[in-house]
Amino acid sequence: xxxxxxxxxxxxxxxxxxxxxxxxxxxxxxxxxxxxxxxxxxxxxxxxxxxxxxxxxxxxxxxxxxxxxxxxxxxxxxxxxxxxxxxxxxxxxxxxxxxxxxxxxxxxxxxxxxxx
Numbered sequence: 001x002x003x004x005x006x007x008x009x010x011x012x013x014x015x016x017x018x019x020x021x022x023x024x025x026x027x028x029x030x031x032x033x034x035x036x037x038x039x040x041x042x043x044x045x046x047x048x049x050x051x052x053x054x055x056x057x058x059x060x061x062x063x064x065x066x067x068x069x070x071x072x073x074x075x076x077x078x079x080x081x082x083x084x085x086x087x088x089x090x091x092x093x094x095x096x097x098x099x100x101x102x103x104x105x106x107x108x109x110x111x112x113x114x115x116x
Contacts, residue, residue, distance in 0.1 A: 045104050052096035060092025061085065 029039040064085045 045100065045107070048103065049097065049100040052100045053093045054096075056092035056094070056096025056099075057089045058092070060088040060090070063092070064088035 032039040064087070067084055067088070
C-alpha cells in the first residue's frame with residue numbers, strides 16, 4: 001500500500017466531514033425557519049440528553065472495569081479484554097440516549113404545545 005495516500009485521505013475526509021456538518025446544520029436551520037420558529041432558541045431537554053449520555057458512558061466504563069477485573073482474576077488464557085471498554089461505554093451511552101428519548105416522548109405527550 002502506498003503510504004502517501006494516508007495524509008491525502010485524512011485531509012479529504014476531514015474536509016468532507018467539516019463541510020457536511022455545516023451543510024446539515026444549515027439545512028436544519030432552514031427547516032426550522034420554514035416552520036416559523038427561531039433556530040437559535042434553546043432546545044428543551046438538551047442538557048438532559050447530554051447528562052444521560054455521560055452517565056451511561058460512565059456506568060459502561062465501570063461495568064467494563066468490573067468485567068476486566070473478573071477476567072484478570074480468572075484464568076486469562078490469552079484473552080484480550082481491551083475491546084470490552086469501548087463496547088461497554090457505547091452500550092451505556094446508547095442506553096442513556098434511549099432513556100432521554102422516552103423521557104422527552106412522555107413530556108411531549110403531556111404538553112405538546114411546548115414542543116411546536
